[in-house]
Amino acid sequence: MATTTGSRPCAACKLTRRKCTPDCIFAPFFSSYDSPKQFDAIHKVFGVSNASKILAAVPLLRRAAAAATLVLEAQARVQDPVYGCAGHVFALQQQVENLEAELAQVRAQLAREVASRALQNLSRGLELDTSVESPCVDSRSSESVHMEILLDDFQEYDLEALLDLQPLDQL
Numbered sequence: 001m002a003t004t005t006g007s008r009p010c011a012a013c014k015l016t017r018r019k020c021t022p023d024c025i026f027a028p029f030f031s032s033y034d035s036p037k038q039f040d041a042i043h044k045v046f047g048v049s050n051a052s053k054i055l056a057a058v059p060l061l062r063r064a065a066a067a068a069t070l071v072l073e074a075q076a077r078v079q080d081p082v083y084g085c086a087g088h089v090f091a092l093q094q095q096v097e098n099l100e101a102e103l104a105q106v107r108a109q110l111a112r113e114v115a116s117r118a119l120q121n122l123s124r125g126l127e128l129d130t131s132v133e134s135p136c137v138d139s140r141s142s143e144s145v146h147m148e149i150l151l152d153d154f155q156e157y158d159l160e161a162l163l164d165l166q167p168l169d170q171l
């Protein structure tokens with residue numbers, strides 16, 4: 001927090017060309033060294049009178065946060081007069097949605113890769129087993145029996161548990 005020292009006015013009083021009094025509501029938050037551009041944005045967007053009313057309505061312990069919020073809101077509104085902070089929020093929401101879509105694609109690709117490797121490993125295991133003749137009691141061909149075994153083994157893999165897939169809203 002900045003305070004007035006000697007005859008130095010705060011950024012608000014300097015901008016409005018007033019004498020900075022010891023009870024100036026802006027002095028603790030807007031020094032003439034650090035904050036002239038910040039307060040200029042507040043002045044353009046809210047006006048000095050409205051900004052002082054806003055700060056006066058906030059409890060003393062929360063005024064620093066309120067002043068910082070006024071600065072952020074005003075700077076965002078100066079940069080983007082139509083949307084202000086809402087434009088930043090919208091852009092971040094779009095970024096989150098794009099990243100969630102990309103994550104879903106990567107998870108799907110990973111699931112396909114895991115399934116493919118599991119099938120390859122199972123088929124390699126069956127190729128080794130087929131070299132040994134086993135009596136087939138069933139009327140089906142040995143290939144269909146091996147394919148059934150392969151599918152049964154594949155169904156034992158719980159891919160969702162393996163990948164621990166959870167929607168982002170549950171994290």
